[in-house]
Amino acid sequence: MEQVKVTLKDGSVKEVPKGTTILELAKSISGRLGKEAVAGELNGKVVDLNYKLDKNCKINIFKFDDEEGKDVFRHTSSHILAQAVQKLFPGTKLAIGPAIENGYYYDFDSDHKFTPEDLEKIEKEMSKIAKEGLNPERFELPREEAIKYMEEKGEPYKVELIKDLPEDAVISFYKQGDFVDLCAGPHLPTTKIVKALKLLSIAGAYWRGDEKNKMLQRIYGTSFPKKKLLEEYINRLEEAKKRDHRKLGKELKLFTILEEGPGFPFFLPKGMELKNTLMDYWREVHKRWGYVEVETPIILNRKLWETSGHWYHYKENMYTLKIDEEDYAIKPMNCPGGMLVYKTEMRSYRDFPMRVGEVGRVHRHELSGALHGLMRVRAFTQDDAHIFMLPEQIKDEIKGVAKLIDEVYTKFGFKYHVELSTRPENSMGNDEDWNMAEDALREALEEENLSYKLNEGDGAFYGPKIDFHLEDCIGRTWQCGTIQLDFQLPQRFDLTYIGKDGEKHRPIVIHRVAFGSIERFIGILIEHFAGKFPTWLAPEQVRVLPITDKHVEYAKKVAEKIQNKNIKVEVDSRNEKIGYKIREAQLGKVPYMLILGDKELENDTISVRSRDKGELGNQDVDSFIDNVVEEIKNRTLIISE
Numbered sequence: 001m002e003q004v005k006v007t008l009k010d011g012s013v014k015e016v017p018k019g020t021t022i023l024e025l026a027k028s029i030s031g032r033l034g035k036e037a038v039a040g041e042l043n044g045k046v047v048d049l050n051y052k053l054d055k056n057c058k059i060n061i062f063k064f065d066d067e068e069g070k071d072v073f074r075h076t077s078s079h080i081l082a083q084a085v086q087k088l089f090p091g092t093k094l095a096i097g098p099a100i101e102n103g104y105y106y107d108f109d110s111d112h113k114f115t116p117e118d119l120e121k122i123e124k125e126m127s128k129i130a131k132e133g134l135n136p137e138r139f140e141l142p143r144e145e146a147i148k149y150m151e152e153k154g155e156p157y158k159v160e161l162i163k164d165l166p167e168d169a170v171i172s173f174y175k176q177g178d179f180v181d182l183c184a185g186p187h188l189p190t191t192k193i194v195k196a197l198k199l200l201s202i203a204g205a206y207w208r209g210d211e212k213n214k215m216l217q218r219i220y221g222t223s224f225p226k227k228k229l230l231e232e233y234i235n236r237l238e239e240a241k242k243r244d245h246r247k248l249g250k251e252l253k254l255f256t257i258l259e260e261g262p263g264f265p266f267f268l269p270k271g272m273e274l275k276n277t278l279m280d281y282w283r284e285v286h287k288r289w290g291y292v293e294v295e296t297p298i299i300l301n302r303k304l305w306e307t308s309g310h311w312y313h314y315k316e317n318m319y320t321l322k323i324d325e326e327d328y329a330i331k332p333m334n335c336p337g338g339m340l341v342y343k344t345e346m347r348s349y350r351d352f353p354m355r356v357g358e359v360g361r362v363h364r365h366e367l368s369g370a371l372h373g374l375m376r377v378r379a380f381t382q383d384d385a386h387i388f389m390l391p392e393q394i395k396d397e398i399k400g401v402a403k404l405i406d407e408v409y410t411k412f413g414f415k416y417h418v419e420l421s422t423r424p425e426n427s428m429g430n431d432e433d434w435n436m437a438e439d440a441l442r443e444a445l446e447e448e449n450l451s452y453k454l455n456e457g458d459g460a461f462y463g464p465k466i467d468f469h470l471e472d473c474i475g476r477t478w479q480c481g482t483i484q485l486d487f488q489l490p491q492r493f494d495l496t497y498i499g500k501d502g503e504k505h506r507p508i509v510i511h512r513v514a515f516g517s518i519e520r521f522i523g524i525l526i527e528h529f530a531g532k533f534p535t536w537l538a539p540e541q542v543r544v545l546p547i548t549d550k551h552v553e554y555a556k557k558v559a560e561k562i563q564n565k566n567i568k569v570e571v572d573s574r575n576e577k578i579g580y581k582i583r584e585a586q587l588g589k590v591p592y593m594l595i596l597g598d599k600e601l602e603n604d605t606i607s608v609r610s611r612d613k614g615e616l617g618n619q620d621v622d623s624f625i626d627n628v629v630e631e632i633k634n635r636t637l638i639i640s641e
Contacts (some may be wrong), residue, residue, distance in 0.1 A: 005056040016053065022242075023049035023189055026061045036063040036225075039072040039186055044456075046072065048186040064225050074099035076136060076188040077126075077197060077223040077370065081106050083179035084125035085219070088118075094181065095157045095207060095216050099456040102233070103222035107205050109157065114217050122219070126197055133192035134176040138185055146171035151181065157207065158182045166416060196230035197223040200237075204369070239474050246373040247525035252531050252589060254539070255374065263371045263378030263478045265519055273539035273568060274522060279359060279637070281411075282383055282515065289404050291355040291385060296337025298361055298498065302327035307492055308336040317364045334360035334384040335511060339493040342388060342507075347497040352507070353389040353397055359518070360384060374523035381518040387510040388495070391436065394508055398444035398466070398483060401512050405468055405481040408514045411524065413637050414470040415476075418450050421458035421465050429487040430462055437485045437508075438464050462488035472528040480516040480524070486508075532611060535591040536632040542569040545581045547597040549573075554601045558594065558621055565625050567632070586611065592628065612638050 002018040006025060010030035016025055019033040022042070026035030026049070040047050041060035046068050053059075062069035081185040083417050085093050097106030108114075141149060143162065144599070162171055174183045176191060188194070190250060199221040207213035224230045230409045249255045254271035257264070283293070299321070305311040310318065310332065319330040329357055331337065338356060347354070370376050377459060387397050402418075409416050420441055423434045443453050450464070459465050468481030485511045489495075496504040515521040525533070535541050542562055546555040552573045561567045572581050578595065585593045600606055600618070608616040608624055 004053050007056075007058045009060045013319055018054055019051055019052050022047070022059060022061065025053070025059065029061075033061060033063075037061050038064055038069045038188055038225075041068065046186055048136075048187045051186075071099040072188060073194070073225070074223060075183075075186075076191065077194055077221065078104040078106050079136065079174065079176060079179070079181055079183070079187070079193055080126050080129050080194060080197075081122065081199070081219060081221055082123050082181060083129055083176065085110075086179065088121060088125055089621045091154075093157060093469065094155055096161075097181075103200065103220060105218050107207070107216040109207075109216050112220065113586070114202050115364055116202070119202070119219070123197065123199050126199075127139045129177070130191045131191045131193040131195065135190050136174045136176045136185075136187035137171055140170045140172050140173055140186075143167065143169055143171060146173075146182070149173075153180070154182060155182075156295050157256065193225055194223050195225050196227040198222060198234065200591060206369075209367075223385050230374075236474055236476075240476070240527070243474070243524040243527040243530045244373075245375070248526050248531040249373065249523075251584060251587070252526075252539075254526070257373070262368060263366060263376075265374060265377055265379070270539035271522075274533070274537065275518060277537055277539075278515070278518065278522070282359070283409060285404065285514075286355075286357050286385070289355070289400065291357040293357045293359070294338070294341050294361060296334060296341065296358060298363075299323075299328050299330055300337065302329065304336050304340070305329050305381050308339075308489065309492065317366075319363050332361045332362055332364045334358050334362060334382060335386065335489060336493075337384040339489055339495060340385065342386075343493065347388070347507070349497055349499050349505075350389060351388075351497070353387055353393050355387050357383070357385040366519040366575060374519040374526075377517075377519055380520065383513050383515045383518060387512070388497075388507045389510070391508055393557070394437065394440040394485070394510075395444045395447075397510060398441055400446055401483050401510065402444065402448050402450060402466070405483075405512075405514050409468070409470055409481070411635060411637070412528065414472065414528070416468050416481075417454040418445060418468040418623065419455050419467045419469065420445065420452045421455040421460075421467065423464060424457050424459050424461060425462050427459070429463075433487050434464070437487075441466055441483075441485065460484055460486075462486045470524075472524065478520075478524050480521060481514050482512060482516070484511040486511055531589045533589070533591075534635070535628065536635040538589070538591050539568065540570055540588065540590050541567050541628065541632070542592045542594060543585045543588070544569060544571045544594045544596065545578060545585065545593065546571070546573060547578045551596045551598075551601055555596050557592075558596065558606060561621060562625055562628075565629055567625065567628055582609065587603075592624075594624075 003015045004018050006014045006016055008014060014047055016267055022040035023037060026037040037049055039062045040049055040051060041062065042051060043058050064070060064073055082094055085108055089110055091107040095107035095109060097104065126615055146162050147159055150162060172178055172184055174185060174187055199219060201220045203218045204215045205218040207216055222233060252270065253268050254274060255268060256266045257267060302311060314332060318332050321328050338358060339621050341356065360382055362382050366376060366378050389397055422438050463485035465482055465484040468475045471477050490506050490509050495507055497507050499505045544555045544559045546552045555571050559569045559571045582593060589611065591611050595607040595609060603619050606624060608619050610616050
């Protein structure tokens with residue numbers, strides 16, 4: 001029998017008979033891999049496990065632990081959801097049902113309005129389908145036959161999707177039992193692998209995300225190969241609910257969003273203390289790393305946005321207005337203004353690298369359904385920086401930015417992973433520039449011993465990029481920091497410098513952020529710390545609690561002494577019982593409470609209670625102040641459970 005050579009992920013080569021499926025290959029490698037395999041990768045493309053090998057190739061086998069494996073697992077789960085819904089609610093029309101991070105969803109057009117009670121029924125039906133062990137089977141039809149097939153099944157949304165595909169496209173479908181869906185795949189070999197599933201919520205969603213289209217009903221769910229994994233995930237969701245920054249932001253009086261400005265946060269006094277402390281830290285770090293700071297206008301005219309390309313490619317996300325009969329726009333990003341700052345004078349190669357930071361207010365139009373507390377807003381502050389440099393400086397500057405971002409994330413107790421995204425199909429610029437840029441980014445990461453995931457073809461059209469995905473204390477990841485190399489804006493704005501040869505040259509530009517959106521970063525911090533900010537970051541660091549009215553004057557003197565050392569302190573002088581005051585301070589997540597009664601007044605001392613460590617006993621005021629000043633100065637990190 002004819003053999004094919006299969007190169008595995010570890011570089012080893014295995015010979016198998018022609019026509020062997022990837023699942024059979026997995027079983028031949030090890031029984032456990034055969035059991036846990038969910039999908040394969042053939043020469044870089046994710047495929048079904050029942051794909052037959054007919055020529056020499058490179059194969060990778062994915063388990064649920066792999067991101068690609070999770071996607072396939074959840075994609076099949078979304079088909080199980082759609083199958084269950086159509087069985088329980090005949091006449092329901094299908095839209096789309098992709099895998100997403102931590103789960104999947106499916107959009108339905110149904111005369112029936114789904115309720116939380118319906119989710120329980122659908123879940124039971126899904127479990128039945130999963131246990132049946134249906135085998136998703138792929139088949140293909142020519143375009144016109146595919147359209148007719150979906151028309152006969154009464155699926156107008158699928159017909160629209162097919163009509164958007166190229167004329168000569170072969171359209172693929174997947175069938176499991178009596179259920180058929182338009183789908184590119186791949187899928188699990190059997191529904192039996194889905195051992196644990198849960199439907200999470202119902203939401204509205206416009207067809208194709210366009211508010212002019214019909215509102216559909218979207219059902220979200222998640223699924224796992226083991227019940228234990230589902231239980232752990234549900235527990236994490238419950239923990240996330242407790243940490244919801246919108247709830248804590250209100251309770252801690254940090255920010256609010258009012259009906260007068262949906263998507264435009266109002267920061268309250270304590271929220272501003274928090275934000276300003278963050279910005280003080282940002283400025284300290286950036287000054288130490290050799291950055292200068294600028295500020296550019298929030299409103300600039302149409303000509304600028306035409307030069308940058310935003311007027312033509314980003315206008316639907318921009319707020320525009322007229323001034324003196326001329327078109328202007330509120331900036332959605334700081335970069336074009338940064339380019340104008342560079343052009344205010346002639347630059348020389350001796351000026352490089354130029355590290356220019358801006359904490360700039362930007363506005364972007366987001367659909368109201370996408371808004372979410374501080375995480376998705378219409379106005380936010382971005383901690384941009386632009387580094388102008390020579391080609392030979394790229395690697396060192398990338399390393400410097402990576403070290404800066406590492407310092408910042410470590411300060412807040414975040415772990416993180418790095419992703420490198422390379423040249424996409426729609427890129428601008430020449431091969432030489434791209435190869436030089438990608439090599440510089442790759443070498444910088446490797447020299448810094450930063451392991452990274454490679455995203456081939458996922459860079460920006462103007463240059464490759466490095467993204468930093470931080471992980472909070474309950475295991476969620478957030479994409480915040482980014483480093484992007486840009487060949488486009490220096491060209492569009494005709495940026496030049498005088499080189500050693502006396503001729504004009506074009507600089508290389510890095511765009512980078514550390515926090516990203518300050519507002520979103522604050523939202524992440526609220527949830528990461530569950531509102532219990534470390535002392536240096538807390539908007540209120542000490543609360544003084546006099547036991548009765550006769551201790552109020554002493555409390556004020558103690559507070560004044562503390563305040564003189566730039567510690568944020570408040571006195572609770574209300575005529576309330578001390579137990580109530582302590583509970584209030586605990587709910588306010590204040591790091592330190594000072595309880596003052598007769599004994600403290602008589603001995604000129606304080607009784608200290610720590611939010612994180614409980615009772616610390618009687619202390620001398622000056623010693624307490626020295627300890628807190630040291631804690632703030634060192635930016636000591638304590639993460640409370």
